[in-house]
Amino acid sequence: MVDLNKEFGAYSKNLNKASKDSNINNAMTRAVKSYRENVATAMERYPHTPELAKEVRKIKEYSIENNEMLLAQAMDAIEKNKGKAFFATDRADALRILRDLIGTGKTVVKGKSMLGEELQVRHNLEEAGNEVWETDLGEFILQLKNDRPMHILSPAIHVPREQVAEIFSEFFQKEVPPVISEEVGIVREFLREKYFNADVGISGANVVAADTGQVVIIENEGNVRLCTGAPPVHIVLVGIEKLVPTFLDAMKVSEVTWRYANYTAPSYLNVISGPSKTGDIEKVTTYGAHGPKEFYVIFVDNGRSDMMKEESFKQALYCLRCGGCMYECPVFQVTAGYYGRTYLSGIGSVWTTFVDGGVEKAAPMLYTCLRCGRCVERCPMHIDVPLMVGKLRSKVIEATD
């Protein structure tokens, strides 16, 4: 029998510790302030965004209802684009496909992906004898620190520049000053070589257009461009909930996502349909010009279709992962990712229940939620997290009664 009381005890100690951590406190205070200011400015500059968000909610509702059909359509489109599409029912299935594609002894460069965290891709590939590099700066810091993300978009939100300098000095075996531009510079130099010598690039995706099979990835650093463009093989790992009917829908989802994710306009929007190709010599299509010769998309279920079947919880799948709710959560503001496991805060507790450990593992998170509802105000999809948390608490009680 799982002793939930014990789970609560350990979790609660970490939560209390986090709330007294001055690094977390300073970082979160700054992040919340800047998030609120940036989003307010972006909304002023692009006032159509809330209306567009309403449209996107409808797109997501339709897409979740018709997910099976969209999945078949997208897989077909990807194959027509000369890529290869897979469907993985669960974590083990996804990792098996990934390991079969990559094998062993390879160098892999990876972009940030929550699904990657959910599946623990890096650790798994390392165990299989591969060298894996996280290329998102925050994820790279955490890889060296052997830590886990504390925010879905700013994973190293809790690590100040001084600590980054210490970590980098040890890793690069030279004095790295606590100057952000220098810290960024040294990682740039280090990873540049990795991109061009890597055998495989792995990325996540923000949205996938079923009609064209196009995968859309929003980013700022430029690491995803390099990860997905330089190595000879590109593998996309994406949850089935990211499917929408058309390319135009995908663009609408993207704009709303980045706007609520604190980016007035992101530096890059990657749209990838298939392997790199050229027809410049005699109009003969040849694959693997400058970019990858092989393009694979692994659609992962891992509990998502169960969520889709539940009337009360399918709205959690509308989540765009903009992270806006977290900045407005009074508990997350003082504890960061300690209020969570892979997925964080209130919405994270719903996701944890379905894809990352079940209701027992989610229980401490479910009871951390204040059910205050400010996340609903912030959420572009108006996902009713307090309602779902209430229902899941009743499942926790039912499971222990």
Place this chain on the structure above:
Amino acid sequence: MPAKKIPPVLEILRDNIMNYGNPLALKPKENATWAKDLLLPTKGEILFYSGGEYQLLPYIDSLVKTITYVDSTSKIFSWLMEARKIVNLTGINAEKIYASLLAKDKARFYSINYKAVVILQKLGYEVCYDSQSDLYSGALLYELGFWRDLKNYASRLTEIIRKTQAKTLVCISPHAAEMFKLIYPQLIDFPQIEVITFIELVWRKREFLPPLNFDNPVVIHDSCRLARELGVSQELRDILSSVNVKSVEPFRNREWTTCCGGPSKMLFPQISKIVAGRRIAELAETGARTVLTSCPYCLSALQSGVDNSSEIMLEDFVEFLYRGFEK
């Protein structure tokens, strides 16, 4: 001894509500001591409902202090819980014993109900009150996930409310109003009765409130339940305008209000206190030194966020408006 499956504090709250009709097993007679001088009729059109919620606060605060000092997952706490069962067999409620040892502010919180009824009477409302129908609203059963128990409890509560034959149920706590207005009608055949908050009822006759001679601006802390679930926020501002009191707005207000931290008081008391302190800081940033709220749990939780050296004065709307009738 089998492993405890859920934190004991949750079990205590459930057992007390189901067995005694009150999270801390306070008896209806004790809950109603505030009303004894008012000689209110037990039957009438407008039924005042306290749900014993303000009365709980000094005990909850004390219990939370006990939880904070004694780790609720520790052996000592488990031992205390076992002791509770033994003490319960003798007919004495253990939580009440340790809570009472630290109980403070009892008179203040009990008097809020008294003052609320006086305000309503002065505004011309004929209010009735029946301590036997003043059973706890069940909000914590709903909040904590005891939904199977909630359904049974709802039937019991509904029967009591039905028997009063009142046409309007005026709730001083927004949590109770949410239960009666939004939750119970989804669960059971709830009586066709108007459910209204104290604030809304006062708002209807706000022009009859005596003006307050209060020179400094005040700041409103909107309760999440009141602002988001019940959609009551402008009413608070209108009431203040009608008594000539200037209110200033914090950065986060109305439906964007910041939670007081109260909901996590029982399981994560340290986090609750930090959240409360941060909300107090947001409110203090306005420059106002008087913070008003209209929710027992906000009042209690925010109080834990006020530093001893702080100039912030926290009042319930009832207490603030009652000043006008004290002259």
